[in-house]
Amino acid sequence: METKQKTLIYSDETIYRTISAMAEGDREDLIRLRRDFHRYPETGWLEMRTSAKIAEYLTSLGMEVLTGKDVCKEEARIGVPPQEVLDLHFRKVQEQGASPEFLTEEMGQGYTGVIGILHCGEGPSVALRFDIDALPMEEAQDLEHRPFCEGFSSQNPGMMHACGHDCHTAIGLETAKILSALKNHLHGTVKFLFQPGEEGTRGAYAMVENGHLDGVNYFAGTHVAPDDKEDDGDITPGTYGSLATCKYNVFFHGQAAHAGGFPEEGKNAVLAAAHAAVGLSGIARHSQGISRVNVGVIRGGSNSNVVADEAMISMEVRGETDEINQYMDRRAKEICQAAAAMEECSCEMKLMGRAPSQVSSPELIERISNLVRNHLPQYRISSNPNAKNWGSEDIGFMMNRVQEQGGQAVYMRTMTKMASPQHTVRFDVDEEVLVKGAVTFSAIVCDLLKKD
Numbered sequence: 001m002e003t004k005q006k007t008l009i010y011s012d013e014t015i016y017r018t019i020s021a022m023a024e025g026d027r028e029d030l031i032r033l034r035r036d037f038h039r040y041p042e043t044g045w046l047e048m049r050t051s052a053k054i055a056e057y058l059t060s061l062g063m064e065v066l067t068g069k070d071v072c073k074e075e076a077r078i079g080v081p082p083q084e085v086l087d088l089h090f091r092k093v094q095e096q097g098a099s100p101e102f103l104t105e106e107m108g109q110g111y112t113g114v115i116g117i118l119h120c121g122e123g124p125s126v127a128l129r130f131d132i133d134a135l136p137m138e139e140a141q142d143l144e145h146r147p148f149c150e151g152f153s154s155q156n157p158g159m160m161h162a163c164g165h166d167c168h169t170a171i172g173l174e175t176a177k178i179l180s181a182l183k184n185h186l187h188g189t190v191k192f193l194f195q196p197g198e199e200g201t202r203g204a205y206a207m208v209e210n211g212h213l214d215g216v217n218y219f220a221g222t223h224v225a226p227d228d229k230e231d232d233g234d235i236t237p238g239t240y241g242s243l244a245t246c247k248y249n250v251f252f253h254g255q256a257a258h259a260g261g262f263p264e265e266g267k268n269a270v271l272a273a274a275h276a277a278v279g280l281s282g283i284a285r286h287s288q289g290i291s292r293v294n295v296g297v298i299r300g301g302s303n304s305n306v307v308a309d310e311a312m313i314s315m316e317v318r319g320e321t322d323e324i325n326q327y328m329d330r331r332a333k334e335i336c337q338a339a340a341a342m343e344e345c346s347c348e349m350k351l352m353g354r355a356p357s358q359v360s361s362p363e364l365i366e367r368i369s370n371l372v373r374n375h376l377p378q379y380r381i382s383s384n385p386n387a388k389n390w391g392s393e394d395i396g397f398m399m400n401r402v403q404e405q406g407g408q409a410v411y412m413r414t415m416t417k418m419a420s421p422q423h424t425v426r427f428d429v430d431e432e433v434l435v436k437g438a439v440t441f442s443a444i445v446c447d448l449l450k451k452d
């Protein structure tokens with residue numbers, strides 16, 4: 001029995017070579033998958049077709065699959081679109097090839113995201129996160145843009161995979177396929193978290209609140225990134241310092257009146273919004289680190305001769321640490337309320353997204369660096385293995401929960417050539433990154449859960 005069991009277990013060399021060969025062999029499938037997601041991009045909480053496709057794929061691998069309300073906690077979801085938007089999209093995806101068996105009513109209500117669980121007996125638990133949503137922007141539809149030329153540009157007006165989450169989704173599915181095939185060589189549990197609503201930092205918290213990160217020993221996520229001077233290798237295994245953030249839609253309610261006849265009876269919501277916009281920009285900066293504030297939208301009123309009774313702004317604050325962000329958040333709330341009071345208006349702040357700061361665990365960065373050096377000779381670790389993040393990312397909620405419980409977490413970068421920067425209308429990647437991503441994630445899990 002003992003010897004038979006032993007012969008089943010690959011040596012280190014063989015298992016990592018097998019992983020690379022499997023991903024290479026699936027190259028065409030991986031590209032097809034990515035292009036399918038690219039063709040049908042879906043913004044936060046509308047990832048209905050995407051979720052159905054993921055659930056179908058993971059089910060075909062024989063994994064335990066969670067969808068709908070089992071993925072995101074109902075009251076913890078932030079920035080869910082109105083019901084009519086959800087309904088309209090739900091009807092649309094039924095004509096876009098979502099399998100009726102996997103497209104559920106709950107997905108139609110904005111309970112998107114999928115979790116696959118690979119049970120490999122007793123042992124540590126590893127969670128991998130792949131974000132799946134697109135951006136609310138129009139993709140270029142012209143001959144200078146490869147996705148258009150090759151027939152996989154966006155079929156959903158106003159939505160585009162311009163950040164690379166289509167790649168993350170395909171990488172996650174291929175990793176699930178590889179690790180399912182290697183199941184007998186692993187001990188422990190692998191959770192594949194396909195997260196909705198990353199853009200606008202809306203989805204991760206709702207998954208954490210459903211307990212999916214509790215008891216997780218190791219956590220890894222990645223983002224495709226351009227290779228530049230700091231990220232000079234194939235993989236940067238750690239990042240730190242994404243800015244903590246809070247985002248709000250702020251509504252000012254006033255009182256309409258004839259601007260010429262009885263202006264004293266009016267309460268001008270447009271002026272309240274304007275005071276707020278100016279006041280917010282003047283928040284004193286914190287001595288302990290970087291902070292940001294931006295008012296991105298201001299809307300309100302109806303005509304020059306009417307005192308406006310309604311106005312709104314969309315704004316956000318950010319901070320290098322959670323403390324600095326909390327300071328910015330507190331001042332922003334005080335300023336919005338005070339601006340409303342100046343015009344005798346009321347003010348209502350609706351949270352639209354938030355994320356904490358994040359730090360990768362040094363032990364896990366080191367472990368991944370050694371793994372790549374020793375077993376994935378085709379790839380190179382960046383000379384700075386722990387790079388600073390400047391944006392915001394709600395993956396921090398997941399990393400923090402794992403680290404608070406004594407686990408280790410990393411947020412990596414997987415490098416690729418980009419046709420145009422992220423969040424622009426001609427964004428596209430070198431699809432070589434798909435094999436690279438799947439090999440890296442599979443190898444990391446093998447390193448953590450491989451039977452001796």
Ligand SMILES: [Zn+2]
Nearest residue numbers: 163164165223
């Ligand atoms: Zn992104």
